[in-house]
Amino acid sequence: MTLKVFPDADSALRGLLFDGMTIAAGGFGLCGIPETLIDAILRSQVKRLTAISNNAGVDDFGLGLLLKSRQIVKMIASYVGENREFERQYLQGELAIEFNPQGTLAERLRAGGAGIPGFYTRTGVGTVVAEGKELRQFDGTTYVLETGLTADLAIVKAWKGDRFGNLIYRKSARNFNPMVATAGRLTVAEVEHLVEPNQIDPDHIHTPGIFVQRIIYASRNDKRIERRVVRPESA
Numbered sequence: 001m002t003l004k005v006f007p008d009a010d011s012a013l014r015g016l017l018f019d020g021m022t023i024a025a026g027g028f029g030l031c032g033i034p035e036t037l038i039d040a041i042l043r044s045q046v047k048r049l050t051a052i053s054n055n056a057g058v059d060d061f062g063l064g065l066l067l068k069s070r071q072i073v074k075m076i077a078s079y080v081g082e083n084r085e086f087e088r089q090y091l092q093g094e095l096a097i098e099f100n101p102q103g104t105l106a107e108r109l110r111a112g113g114a115g116i117p118g119f120y121t122r123t124g125v126g127t128v129v130a131e132g133k134e135l136r137q138f139d140g141t142t143y144v145l146e147t148g149l150t151a152d153l154a155i156v157k158a159w160k161g162d163r164f165g166n167l168i169y170r171k172s173a174r175n176f177n178p179m180v181a182t183a184g185r186l187t188v189a190e191v192e193h194l195v196e197p198n199q200i201d202p203d204h205i206h207t208p209g210i211f212v213q214r215i216i217y218a219s220r221n222d223k224r225i226e227r228r229v230v231r232p233e234s235a
Helices: 009-013 035-044 064-068 084-091 102-113 177-183
Strands: 022-025 049-052 072-077 096-099 118-121 135-138 141-147 153-162 187-195 214-217
Touching: 009 035, 009 187, 009 214, 022 177, 035 064, 035 153, 035 187, 064 084, 102 118, 102 141, 102 177, 153 177, 177 187
Parallel strands: 022 049, 022 153, 049 072, 072 096, 153 187, 187 214
Antiparallel strands: 118 141, 135 141
C-alpha cells in the first residue's frame, strides 16, 4: 500500500498523461485546487485536454495556467466569471465549453463516480441547458436527463491524507473534491499533511483510499482569495 506515495507531482503523473485526455480537477474558485499537480501538468506540455472543473481559476493561477498555455481545448464547467483568458478564448471560438448548473455538475460527477450513467433533474428545464437533451414527465413535472461524468484522470487537493490514500478535506476546501476523487479512472491526490494510517480516525475520512491510486505531499499551498471584498471602516 505504501506504493501509493510518490516523491513529487511529476513522478506521480508519469505514465498517466496523454494528448486528448479528460482530466477532472477538484476545487471551487481558488479554494481546494490541486495546484501542485496542475503545475506538473503544465510542465508536461500534454495537449488537447478536456477539463472538468467548477471553473478554470484565474488567469495566472489554477487551471487558468493550462488555458494560457493552450493545453485545454474544452471545459466542462459551471462558472467562468473570474478568468479573462477563459472569456477571450470562448468568445473567439478557440475554446469549447459545456456549461452546467453548479449542482448539476456536482451530481454528474457523483453519478459518474457511482457508476450511474444518467439521472433526471428539474434544473435547466426551459433553458438552453436543456436543448437537445431528453425531457421526461414525472408526476406532471418536466425533468431533463443529464449524464454522469467520468475522467481519464482525477486530481484532488486534501488537507490530510495517509499512505493508504484516505483523505480528509478542510472546511470549504471540501467543495467538489470528494465527487471528483470518485469520478476518475485513476485518481492522484495532493495533501498538505501526509501521515501514517493510524493517525486518521476512520470516522473522519471523507474519501476512502480505495478511490485514490497515487498520493503526494503538496509542495504548493497558496491561500489566495479570488476576489477580496471588504467593508469600509465606519466614520
